[in-house]
Amino acid sequence: xxxxxxxxxxxxxxxxxxxxxxxxxxxxxxxxxxxxxxxxxxxxxxxxxxxxxxxxxxxxxxxxxxxxxxxxxxxxxxxxxxxxxxxxxxxxxxxxxxxxxxxxxxxxxxxxxx
Amino acid sequence: xxxxxxxxxxxxxxxxxxxxxxxxxxxxxxxxxxxxxxxxxxxxxxxxxxxxxxxxxxxxxxxxxxxxxxxxxxxxxxxxxxxxxxxxxxxxxxxxxxxxxxxxxxxxxxxxxxxxxxxxxxxxxxxxxxxxxxxxxxxxxxxxxxxxxxxxxxxxxxxxxxxxxxxxxxxxxxxxxxxxxxxxxxxxxxxxxxxxxxxxxxxxxxxxxxxxxxxxxxxxxxxxxxxxxxxxxxxxxxxxxxxxxxxxxxxxxxxxxxxxxxxxxxxxxxxxxxxxxxxxxxxxxxxxxxxxxxxxxxxxxxxxxxxxxxxxxxxxxxx
Numbered sequence: 001x002x003x004x005x006x007x008x009x010x011x012x013x014x015x016x017x018x019x020x021x022x023x024x025x026x027x028x029x030x031x032x033x034x035x036x037x038x039x040x041x042x043x044x045x046x047x048x049x050x051x052x053x054x055x056x057x058x059x060x061x062x063x064x065x066x067x068x069x070x071x072x073x074x075x076x077x078x079x080x081x082x083x084x085x086x087x088x089x090x091x092x093x094x095x096x097x098x099x100x101x102x103x104x105x106x107x108x109x110x111x112x113x114x
Numbered sequence: 115x116x117x118x119x120x121x122x123x124x125x126x127x128x129x130x131x132x133x134x135x136x137x138x139x140x141x142x143x144x145x146x147x148x149x150x151x152x153x154x155x156x157x158x159x160x161x162x163x164x165x166x167x168x169x170x171x172x173x174x175x176x177x178x179x180x181x182x183x184x185x186x187x188x189x190x191x192x193x194x195x196x197x198x199x200x201x202x203x204x205x206x207x208x209x210x211x212x213x214x215x216x217x218x219x220x221x222x223x224x225x226x227x228x229x230x231x232x233x234x235x236x237x238x239x240x241x242x243x244x245x246x247x248x249x250x251x252x253x254x255x256x257x258x259x260x261x262x263x264x265x266x267x268x269x270x271x272x273x274x275x276x277x278x279x280x281x282x283x284x285x286x287x288x289x290x291x292x293x294x295x296x297x298x299x300x301x302x303x304x305x306x307x308x309x310x311x312x313x314x315x316x317x318x319x320x321x322x323x324x325x326x327x328x329x330x331x332x333x334x335x336x337x338x339x340x341x342x343x344x345x346x347x348x349x350x351x352x353x354x355x356x357x358x359x360x361x362x363x364x365x366x367x368x369x370x371x372x373x374x375x376x377x378x379x380x381x382x383x384x385x386x387x388x389x390x391x392x393x394x395x396x397x398x399x400x401x402x403x404x405x406x407x408x409x410x411x412x413x414x415x416x417x418x419x420x421x422x423x424x425x426x427x428x429x430x431x432x433x
Contacts, residue, residue, distance in 0.1 A: 020292060025284070032291050039295045039302075046306035073305065076254055080298055083261045087294070090268055091287050097272075098280045107288070109281040 005045055012038030023112070025095045025105050029088065036084040040077050047073030126173075127185035127198045129166045130208050130245035131259075133159050138238030152234040153223050159238060160216050163245075167209040174205045184251070193315045199251035207248040207379055211372050215241055222365035229274040229363065236273070239266035240369060247376050253301050253311040256380065260297065260345075264290050267373060270366040271358065282361040289354045293344040300337030307331040317387040320396055332399055335388065339381065339400060346377030349410040356418065 012034050019031025047070035055071035057063045102109040137159035141152045173183065183200035186192070219237065227233045243263025250256050268290075271283045305311055307330045308319045323331055340351075347355040355374070359367045381404065389399045 020288070028288055032288070032295075035292070035295050039298050042299060043302040043305075046302040072311075073302070076302070076305070079254070079258065083258070084291075084295075087261070087265065087268075087287075087291055090265065091284075091291065094268070094272065094280065094284050094287055098284050101277050101280055107284065109277065109284075 001049055001051070005041065005049065009038050009041050009045070012041065023106055023108075025098065025107055028107060029091060029095060032091070033084075033088060036080075036088070040080055040084070043073050043077045043080060047071075124173075124183050124185060124200075126166060126170060127183055127200050127249060128187070130163060130170075130249060131198075131242050133162050133166065134238040134241040134245070138235040138242065141235045141238070142232070146231055149227055149234075153219075153227065156219055156234045156238060160212060160219060160241075163208075163212045163241070164216070167205065167212050170200060170205045171209055174200060174202050187255075193310055193312050196255045197251045197312065198249045199314070200249060203379070203383070204248045207375070208245050210375070211241060211244050211248070214372050215369060218365045218368040221368070226274065226363050226365050230272075232269070233273055236266045236269040237365075237369065240270060242266075244372055244376055248379060251313050253304060253313060253316070257294070257297055257301055260376070261294065263373065263376065264294070267366075267370060270369070271362050273366055274363040278361045279363075282358045285354055286358040289344065293341045296337050296344070297341035300334045300339075300341060303330060303334030303337060307334060313383070313387055317390070317392075320388050321392060323396075328395065332396065335384070335400060338384065339403075342377040342381045343407065344377075346374050346381065347411070348407040349414045352411060352414065 016031045016033075016035030016038060019027045019034065022028065022031070050069040053067060053069040055069045055074055057065075057068050098109060099105055104111055106112070137155050141155055144151060146152075170183075184192075185198040185200075187196045187198065189195070215237075222233065222237070240263055243259050243261075243266060246259030247256055247263060250259055268283065268287050271286055272279055301311065304316065307323065307327050308316050310316055310319060320331070344351045344354075359370055362370060385401070385404070389396050389401070391397055
């Protein structure tokens, strides 16, 4: 499972980095999304990988921490997802505005060869 | 922790975040034609902030030992819950923010406030984010305040619209989104190796790390350092800044000057806390890079000012 997850994160981040280095705004935003997914999976993996373990412990008495998943990375990843979703939406608006005022989808607002 | 440090819980600590947040939210209830009302609200909030920051400075000034104020958000015990920490450095930075914001707001009243929507609300949200970043003692909470600050700054950056501003605004947003992801990576790695996100707790754990854990922790520090050096615009990560700040509307650009300081402040804080003299094998990690980067940035800024052709790029370079 560790191998599959690390390959998945690697592929997501690799494609994301390649895409944000491309000149079109659409490629840029897709790249940022992929990067965010990769990072979110990474945060999730930082709480160690568990199968079939709940992150919520029962109240009172002694509980065996090994039988439960770490709840903190899950809370962190939730926050990170919300924030990256909101900033991506904001970026989308700027992207559309840029397309509107410059008439091109190049990130510099003008084509290179002109 | 040192025995001579005194911990006094005080509700004053949360005021620099709450005042601008509430003021900014209140302004949203009014249409943009009530500009003078919004200006009045904003000025009142800033004056309240000034009073609070003066009070905080006079409290931390102390006599002899270091005074550290803490505030438990949600009243959870320290390594678990989020904590706000006030010491001399953060008190000074909050005061600096307020002192910078007041003239910027007064200048904006001369006309820039009317060039677009919701200038005053965004301005207050920016201040809430900056103050929160200065006061928080938790790495992930720092990320949240950073995002509050950045989200407001995206709006302020585009305030007044125009082709130039939108073009540079897009670069600015893209670079900051990428840097935020680096920040997240670093924070996650810190949690994975040190097992905590509380800054004081991290500094306690660092000397105890061993072998591969320490190497991974150093990798995490590199990620965090990279993210903050991008935001602090240290050479060679600074090429987004001159264009962006020159294109932003003047009052917004003036307030943005404090945002690079947030990056520097975090580097200073984390450096001293995690890689200070008590850090064992990690002491002084990354210090040569920071010194060289700082020198190169100063050189770049100086030559940039000399070579700038107009007042706006010159002012932008001087950051």
